[in-house]
Amino acid sequence: MACDRPEITERLTAHGLRATPARCRILGLLLETHEHYTPEEMLEALRTRGEPMSIATLYQNLAKLSEAGVIGRFVGPDGVSRYDAVTDPHHHLVCEVCGRMVDVRAAGPLAEVVPQAVFPEDAGELARWQVKGHKVEFVGVCPACQARLRARSA
Numbered sequence: 001m002a003c004d005r006p007e008i009t010e011r012l013t014a015h016g017l018r019a020t021p022a023r024c025r026i027l028g029l030l031l032e033t034h035e036h037y038t039p040e041e042m043l044e045a046l047r048t049r050g051e052p053m054s055i056a057t058l059y060q061n062l063a064k065l066s067e068a069g070v071i072g073r074f075v076g077p078d079g080v081s082r083y084d085a086v087t088d089p090h091h092h093l094v095c096e097v098c099g100r101m102v103d104v105r106a107a108g109p110l111a112e113v114v115p116q117a118v119f120p121e122d123a124g125e126l127a128r129w130q131v132k133g134h135k136v137e138f139v140g141v142c143p144a145c146q147a148r149l150r151a152r153s154a
Helices: 006-014 021-033 039-048 055-067 120-126 143-153
Strands: 072-075 081-084 091-095 101-104 137-140
Touching: 006 021, 021 039, 021 055, 039 055, 039 081, 055 072, 055 081
Parallel strands: 091 137
Antiparallel strands: 072 081, 091 101
16 A cells, blocks of 8 residues: 555545555645645655655646645645645635735635626626635734734834
8 A cells, every 4th residue: 555544545546546655645744734835845845754756746746636636726825836635615814924824714604795896897797707616815914923023023
């Protein structure tokens, strides 16, 4: 068996993928850290854990894992592709100081929110759109950055 963790093997096979060592390491990293890595950050994190792989292997497997729906791919606030182990609908809370991201669910009926045109000339066309989903990004300052900022101002 390529994975020593049955839950990772099950998740991969449930999506029609073989549990190769590279896929197991990538998915294991995302599940354990809850981070939203860029490919370069992921490569460094895997190397630090003693699980190095080539950049080509990483990119090939990120593509397979995200296409199969095992992991999520999204463009972060920095404009770079990031990967997430959480694939059900959720949002992100982003620290405006350090860029850290946390998975969140929004309380309240976001599904009932109806987009409204900012510019009046767009209102007619907007009414004909078929909305298929929404993405919300919350921005704030994480506790670690708040503590650093307080320490600097003291």
